[in-house]
Amino acid sequence: MARKKAGPVPAELQRYSRALNKTRLAAIMGVAGMAFVAVASYFLGPQWVKIALAVFLVGIVSSLLSVGGTYVGNCPHCGTKTPYVHALGVYIVKCTRCGKPIKVNKTKEGFFFRRP
Numbered sequence: 001m002a003r004k005k006a007g008p009v010p011a012e013l014q015r016y017s018r019a020l021n022k023t024r025l026a027a028i029m030g031v032a033g034m035a036f037v038a039v040a041s042y043f044l045g046p047q048w049v050k051i052a053l054a055v056f057l058v059g060i061v062s063s064l065l066s067v068g069g070t071y072v073g074n075c076p077h078c079g080t081k082t083p084y085v086h087a088l089g090v091y092i093v094k095c096t097r098c099g100k101p102i103k104v105n106k107t108k109e110g111f112f113f114r115r116p
């Protein structure tokens with residue numbers, strides 16, 4: 001039963017986290033967007049509502065596309081399991097225990113937590 005350890009282990013994708021992250025973001029964006037549209041129509045007049053809605057829709061779609069799953073890997077400094085939410089352009093996460101920055105390397109094999 002001895003499993004050979006071949007190199008570093010990629011961070012583990014949390015089950016359903018991709019859908020959960022997208023749903024949570026959509027909910028936040030929905031509330032923020034409605035407030036934004038309400039403010040726009042109240043202060044700027046009804047002719048701005050269409051523009052506000054368009055901006056809001058573009059925002060929701062692009063953020064839904066950019067957010068990914070939650071990956072849990074070991075901190076390269078202290079070994080603590082640390083979650084990382086995959087979003088476009090964000091590849092640095094702070095360890096939950098030691099607070100040191102962790103660089104997330106995206107490869108074909110998955111996400112690897114490294115020292116920056």
Ligand SMILES: [Zn+2]
Pocket residue numbers: 075076077078079080095096097098099100
């Ligand atoms: Zn740490």
